[in-house]
Amino acid sequence: KQEVTQIPAALSVPEGENLVLNCSFTDSAIYNLQWFRQDPGKGLTSLLLIQSSQREQTSGRLNASLDKSSGRSTLYIAASQPGDSATYLCVTNFGNEKLTFGTGTRLTIIP
Amino acid sequence: DGGITQSPKYLFRKEGQNVTLSCEQNLNHDAMYWYRQDPGQGLRLIYYSQIVNDFQKGDIAEGYSVSREKKESFPLTVTSAQKNPTAFYLCASSMARETEQFFGPGTRLTVL
Numbered sequence: 001k002q003e004v005t006q007i008p009a010a011l012s013v014p015e016g017e018n019l020v021l022n023c024s025f026t027d028s029a030i031y032n033l034q035w036f037r038q039d040p041g042k043g044l045t046s047l048l049l050i051q052s053s054q055r056e057q058t059s060g061r062l063n064a065s066l067d068k069s070s071g072r073s074t075l076y077i078a079a080s081q082p083g084d085s086a087t088y089l090c091v092t093n094f095g096n097e098k099l100t101f102g103t104g105t106r107l108t109i110i111p
Numbered sequence: 112d113g114g115i116t117q118s119p120k121y122l123f124r125k126e127g128q129n130v131t132l133s134c135e136q137n138l139n140h141d142a143m144y145w146y147r148q149d150p151g152q153g154l155r156l157i158y159y160s161q162i163v164n165d166f167q168k169g170d171i172a173e174g175y176s177v178s179r180e181k182k183e184s185f186p187l188t189v190t191s192a193q194k195n196p197t198a199f200y201l202c203a204s205s206m207a208r209e210t211e212q213f214f215g216p217g218t219r220l221t222v223l
Contacts, residue, residue, distance in 0.1 A: 004153070031209050043117075043201055044214040089153075095209040097144065097161070097169075101153035 002027045004102035006090055012108040013080055021075040021105050023090030028068045031095030035064050035075050037086040038104070044089065048075070080109045114138065115215035117202050122220045124189070124196070132187045132218045134202035142208050143185035147171060148199040148217075157200075160185055161208060189220060197222045 036044040048064040063076040090102040146154040156169030160179040174193025
């Protein structure tokens with residue numbers, strides 16, 4: 001059974017700093033991995049999708065990497081802003097309907 | 112504007128009542144999903160549908176029912192058989208089951 005772990009559960013950093021969020025998963029036979037952000041009381045917003053054949057994806061200040069062999073993914077956020085404060089979720093997909101969600105990292109950017 | 116809508120945003124139910132949560136998408140996606148989110152836990156799959164008039168149980172289907180009469184719509188009914196229905200419910204859709212999922216804004220259900 002796939003397990004997705006995100007450590008730490010919460011992180012606070014000053015505005016302007018670069019930061020890395022970590023995700024590890026136990027079964028490397030994934031089809032793709034997706035990073036989402038969730039604001040309090042809101043739905044999930046897709047940030048980046050990395051296919052299993054890819055090593056990284058970039059969108060603006062965000063860069064996600066994938067290392068299937070070690071079962072790890074990172075989400076790098078450059079020049080953090082208060083608007084980046086949210087919970088970030090890592091989700092693995094085996095190419096079926098059964099996504100496995102991490103419990104998230106709650107990020108707070110301190111102005 | 113393409114996207115997924117859920118209604119209502121907040122829903123209150125008395126014990127013993129059935130309630131139906133709405134989910135509509137105009138993304139022309141074939142697959143639709145219902146998840147439940149509880150504090151401190153990851154999302155759990157309730158039901159999913161890959162095509163009209165077909166749906167499958169997820170990990171926690173007991174006490175829930177769905178229908179998929181139209182491609183755009185996938186309503187979820189929370190029945191009185193669901194023992195602990197208070198939660199945040201999220202609907203999602205994707206072009207196919209292996210592609211990127213897009214989520215709606217959610218419905219918060221509270222049982223009084």
